[in-house]
Amino acid sequence: MTGVSAMKRGIGGLLAVGGFLIAATSVSAHHSVQAEFDLNKPLTITGIVTKVEWINPHSYLYLDVKDDSGNVKHWAFEMAGPGALRRAGLSRADRGGLKAGDTITVNAVAAKDGTDAGLIRDVTLPDGRKFTIWTSDPNAK
Known part of the structure; x- marks a missing residue:
């Protein structure tokens, strides 16, 4: 050689x-969830769904939320991918699930950068059905 x-x-x-x-x-x-989201800043937010993106590797949920002054804030939430959402029982609008116009409640953790964004732990639909989206939170009880 x-x-x-x-x-x-x-x-x-x-x-x-x-x-x-x-x-x-x-x-x-x-x-690295901890790189983008503050696990020590939980959020509970109720708002109107404006859009749901069922895409890989992460799906996204957008809500319009009125603040204390009545102003509308546009929130963006990251979720698991479509396959994981289906396994959790959550479905697209055409299958009776999340759809634009629904008033829903999400439990999430806040984005570290201070924007109106977060990572969803669970979502409650208008009919009361609750779906756990993210279970890897080391702070979860």
Whole structure:
């Protein structure tokens, strides 16, 4: 084996390891709830559903919420992906679930950046059905 061949293999190995480390860091950061949300700031919010996005890897729920002064604030909530929501029993509007115009209540944790956003723990529909969305909260009782 020549020195050039060994050097190419060594560089290729370093690139492969570097790529793996970058990918692992990206996946770890993506799944770090504590990086985006403050687990010590629970929210209970009632509002009107304006939109639900049933997309992977996370679904999103948008609510219009009146503040104490009567002004409407637009909240955005992250949820699990569609498959996990279905396993939790929550369905799309065309299947009797979340739909625009519904007044619902969510229990969530607040976004760390102070925006009107959060990660949903559970959601209660107008008919009283309650669905637990996120169960990995280390503070959950």
